Amino acid sequence: MAASDQEHVPVTVQGFTVVPLKFSEDKPAHCLYLKEHSVRENDSSHPRNRTLFVLNVPPYCNEDCVKQLFTPCGKIVQVYLHDKPTSAAPPSGGSRYFPVGLTTPGFKVAYIVFKNALAVKHACKLSYETPLVLNSPEKTISSTGLHKWCRQYAARRVDVKELQAEIEDYMAKFDTKQEEETQRLKDQEGVADEEGWVTVTRVGKNKGTPRTEARKKHLTKRETKRRKEKELLNFYAFQFKETKKDQIATLRKKFEEDKQKISVMKAARKFKPY
Structure with missing residues (x-):
């Protein structure tokens, strides 16, 4: 085999293709492990034959970095980053101040969805001798050092007007949801379900406290706890014995006093016939 052919032979470990990754040309290599993602059922977020499963993604790689690294293999539709392998897509929605789902800093797992299935085959044939380089003199994907710290500091700066607008929008959606839930409970009141059961009432005088089974258990538990606190006076055995001894001593003392009164x-008493 020629030397040029040996350079393009992929290295595999337990079914994963090993691909070196460098932050820059002068940095040491870090290994990525990738293979074709296979699922039993067809998943819309991770389609079969078009999804690449990548392990050991370093913390400095975000979605844009991963997309830039694997774009030469084919057109990328979507990149998902997770803390651990999963079949679900990351939670959507949220905003800068109210994110949906919290991620743990550290190494990630990536799911790369390509437009064509052939791109996954190309990615799995990447050579071990040709590492992927994140930053080069021609292109810079991930910032570091002072530029990174400045970018992180700027991202933490709060825009008061933007934050106020998001809070108002969030509260408006919350109020709408609460009104819809209250209206749904009112519509269900007095209406028989499929089995013939009728809900007499679901909301008490305090509209914020629904009369549910969980609420009833909570009240019962709190009342039981209050009753036990009152009974803790003679909880221990020696306290119960001492109380009994005191009661017996008091009864004996009173009995002796009554005997003396009767004797007196x-x-x-004298006999007075007249």
């Missing part, structure tokens, strides 16, 4: 009354 008998001695003071």
Whole structure:
């Protein structure tokens, strides 16, 4: 085999293709492990034959970095980054101040969805001898050092007007959702379900506290706890014994006092026929 052919032979470990990754040309290589993602059922977010599964993605790689690295293999439709392997797509929605789903900083797992299935085959044939380079003199994908710190500091700066607008929008959606839920409960009241059961009431005088089974259990638990706190006076065995001894001693003392009173009354009694 020629030397040029050996350079393009991929290195595989337990079914994963090993691809070196460098932050820049002068940095040490870091290995990515990738293979074709296979699922039993067809998933819209991770389509079969068009999804590349990548392990050991470093923390400095975001979606744009991953897309730039694997674009030479084919056109990329979507990149998903997860903390651990999963078949679900990352939660959508949210905003800068109210994100949906919190991620843990560290190494990630990537799912790269290509437009064509042939791109996954090309990615799995990447050579171990030709590492992927994230930053080069011609292109810079991920910032580092002072530029990175400045970008992170600017991202943490809060725009008061933007934050106020997002809060108002969030509260408006929350109020609408609460009104819809209240109206749904009112519509269900007094209406028989499929089995013939009728919901008499779902909301009490305090509209913020629905009369559910969980609420009833909570009240019962709180009342039981309050009753037990009152009964903790003689909780321990020695306390119960001491209380009994005190009660017996008090009864004996009172009995002796009553005996003395009866003796005095008998001695003071005299026979007076006239």
